[in-house]
Amino acid sequence: MAKRRLSMADEMSFPNKTRQFLDLVGVTKNPQNSEDFESEKFLFLTQISLAADQPRRYFCAQAMESLITSIREHGILQPLLVRPLESGKYELIAGERRLRAAQTLGIEEVPVIIRCLNEQEAFQVALLENLQREDLNPVEETEAILQLLSMRLACSIAEVISLLNHVANLKKQKTEITNNVVRSQWEMVEHIFAVIGRVSPDSFRTHRLPLLNLPKDVLEILRQGKIEYTKARIIAQVKDEAQRHELLTKILEENLSVREIKKYIQTMEPSLASKPHVIPSRMKEAYRRVKQSKIWQDPKKAKTLEKLLGQIEALLE
Structure with missing residues (x-):
């Protein structure tokens, strides 16, 4: 034969x-x-x-x-x-x-x-093959690794993230993993990252997972590879959705550099959404002016003020 x-x-x-x-x-x-x-x-x-x-x-x-x-x-x-x-x-x-x-x-x-x-x-x-691509962007990499870990550990993505954070806390406290199930899962995690060879578990947790918290519109553009991660992080600082959309459109049309993006953001009209610290200061200033004014002597204005005060109290409940 x-x-x-x-x-x-x-x-x-x-x-x-x-x-x-x-x-x-x-x-x-x-x-x-x-x-x-x-x-x-x-x-x-x-x-x-x-x-x-x-x-x-x-x-x-x-x-x-x-x-x-x-x-x-x-x-x-x-x-x-x-x-x-x-x-x-x-x-x-x-x-x-x-x-x-x-x-x-x-x-x-x-x-x-x-x-x-x-x-x-x-x-x-x-x-795994996809993770070896040279043109792989950070969002695709993060999502692919989470999917792979979820499948290999037979648990949800939320449980994978919880495991990464749990072991990180144990290491920070210089405490050994005593739970046999967690130890076995972590050995698999380390083996998978070793095979992938692109990033360590700790680096993935601290530098890749935060990507998923970017605004959805920024995340999608980054996922498509139309902008770089460095630009995405800067764009995400603009909290007002309309202003962010305007900025994204300008970046895609004109291919703005990081420096140009920062400069453009400075020229944008500040909004309460992007400047949340403005509200407390305005409240404090309004309270100071109300105390110093004679608004209490005007029944019509006093009634309006009482109504507004009631709305504020309702918001705080």
Whole structure:
């Protein structure tokens, strides 16, 4: 009986850290009777479909054009990662940019590595692959890491954040983790961050999680990669929604620098929403003037003042 040839996975290097990702998910090896053990595999583009929940949502136009140029000159050097479906087709797990580039260039067949993964395993590997993108923006990175941690720890994103804060507090108090469940979860967290290799758990908690507290309009523009994080933080300081929208529009149309944004904000008309400290000072000044005035001697004005005072008291209840 002829000796089985090595699989394509053994003969070719996985792109980026795919082998580590598959190992993390626990699916590095497939059954020996799997069709994966072929020396070479090419699929027609018509045989490959995108998953319904592709983690990647935005593509940098400049990076795509650069990839298209590279593939036109050298071909597809790294195979796409796919999984077989019951329909006989294959679902893309990693390599959407390469797939789109091939479609643009009219390439009919592409090299692939096939792995038998279920939906959850495939989504986890896709998330991990997505985290290796050079054009990944901070919001996408934060959301992808939280999704991955949630799936690996089998808990909600809120519980993941709670775990990160809990362990951070223990470290601050120089206290060891005594709870076995928490210790096991934290070991998994550290392992995942080590495989991702982009950021540490502590750095993620202190520098990435606060991103999710940005105003929704700023968060969405940042998520789409239309502005940088440094600009987003400055824009978020404008609390008035209408003024912030005006500023966002100007930045996108004129590509303002950080310095220009700060200068423009200084020229904007201050509002109570963006200057909350103004209200207490105005209240104090109004109270001082009421005490010094003779408004009490005017029955009509005194009645109006009493009505306004009642409204203020109602607000404080």
